[in-house]
Amino acid sequence: MSIETPGIQVRRSARAKYLRLVVRPGIIELVAPLAATERQVQSFLQKHRSWAEGKVREMDAKLKVFQGPGLLEPGATLPWRGREIPLAVEETSGRRANVRIDECFSVTLPSRVGPGRESVLKQVLYSWIRHWLRGEVARLSLAHAPRHGLNPRAIRIKRMVSRWGSCGPRGDININWLLALAPETVLEYVVVHELCHIRERNHSAAFWSLVAEHLPGYALERAWLKRNGPALMQRFAEFGA
Ligand SMILES: [Zn+2]
Known part of the structure; x- marks a missing residue:
């Protein structure tokens, strides 16, 4: 055209x-x-x-x-559950990368990685965060699903370019991996939103009242996503690509 x-x-x-x-x-x-x-x-x-x-x-x-230093530069930070925390990268002579998180993200990268270290670092962080989030979403789903029998058939954590979550026709739920970086309540809201789609396929009044039964204050989380979501997606567009 x-x-x-x-x-x-x-x-x-x-x-x-x-x-x-x-x-x-x-x-x-x-x-x-x-x-x-x-x-x-x-x-x-x-x-x-x-x-x-x-x-x-x-x-x-x-x-x-959000434009701070690069991931491998001093002063690098990453958001984690809604809070910007320092990222420290160390080298190891070993062969395996490792990620730990407490007050900061500590990543150990094999020193043989050499050029392209930043993209390896992104890949390592992406896999670790996805794995972590899978457990977290399973926990949230168990907390909310029984109330109205909204049991997902499967839960997947995915890289999604323009959405936060989706619910397939058979009750398969997809959650955007970036929600690990958003505040906990925002993650919980998206999980509940997709669970409610198992029963209500659209965004009707019945759907929103089902969401509100689980999370009466969900409007705040929706507003957070509207305000901060696009920047989060943009900032991490290259992760897991
Ligand atoms: Zn929806």
């Missing part, structure tokens, strides 16, 4: 029912149903373009807050 709209990617989707704009840091995507005409796409764009561009600017401004 012809695109005379720099900075906006148009994607046709068989699943899309309406035209919509999806704004992520640095990217605006227009999702269009297969049946939408070129003219409908263009007029939709014209109408909403300045809103979308404003959103992108807003997100870029937020990202600057």
Whole structure:
């Protein structure tokens, strides 16, 4: 399709029912149903373009807050459960990388790693965090699921580019690995949100009241994700890629 709209990617989707704009840091995507005409796409764009561009600017401004030193530089930090903590990397003559966490992240990397150390470090952190989060999500699920019989068939911790979680038609739940870095209550909210989708497949009033039965104050966690989520995704986009 012809695109005379720099900075906006148009994607046709068989699943899309309406035209919509999806704004992520640095990217605006227009999702269009297969049946939408070129003219409908263009007029939709014209109408909403300045809103979308404003959103992108807003997100870029937020990202600057997070631009600290690189992971291997002195003063490096990582967020962990909502709090920025120091990251210390040491070398070992051994062959295995190791991660420990208490007041800071302590990572031991084999010294033979050499060039590309930063990408090895990212991979090591990503695997460790995913593994840790799997246990944590299982625990949260056990705490909330029995109340209304919302038992997931499987739980997966995944790298997800634009979502925090999802619930498949058979009750398989996917959770974004980055939620280990967000406050505990935010992780809990996303787990509950996806569990509630086992019964309520949409975002109807019935769905939200089910969420509220588990977590009456969930609006705060939703707001946290809205405010901080895009920057978190952007900052860790290269992890686990
Ligand atoms: Zn949902």
